[in-house]
Amino acid sequence: GAGVSQTPSNKVTEKGKYVELRCDPISGHTALYWYRQSLGQGPEFLIYFQGTGAADDSGLPNDRFFAVRPEGSVSTLKIQRTERGDSAVYLCASSLGTGGYGYTFGSGTRLTVV
């Protein structure tokens, strides 16, 4: 597609439930990133994929968070046993992964845990 698509745009879930957030990157972009943004803060890095593999998952806050990118395009961020502190906007970005290019971000998924 023309841009990075994230679905759903909004998700409300109950504490303790499992959620999946989807990211469809720009076609041909090999690098894909997940960030989390709380109100008034800059985006916080979660995980980075180069192709199908997670090249850097050092930003995942704990083992309740997991992400996959099985075919090197669409990625899913999975959160188990959600907590109210997980409420944030989850942003996905993709890039060509080579020198001289910036990221293209999606509009994010606003997750609210009640």
Added chain:
Amino acid sequence: LAKTTQPISMDSYEGQEVNITCSHNNIATNDYITWYQQFPSQGPRFIIQGYKTKVTNEVASLFIPADRKSSTLSLPRVSLSDTAVYYCLVGNNYGQNFVFGPGTRLSVLP
């Protein structure tokens, strides 16, 4: 990862030129400097990227001195629609994640 420091907020008036300076004293040799703009309820949007000297595109100019320890984003003749948060990031593009700081909240007043 190089850290950046930029003003938390700035005010300007329509039609003025706005310069936002970012400090990145620990920038590495292969790091680029990239600026993003973010409106409420949207993801950050790439504005401009440079390595040294000056880069200009249809939206902004980026000035980088020879020591590359700082950079200045210049927005010519701002309008109300330029009200946004602007982030300065440094890093290479070879798979390294960029670290976002709190950014500069620019308010353009009529």
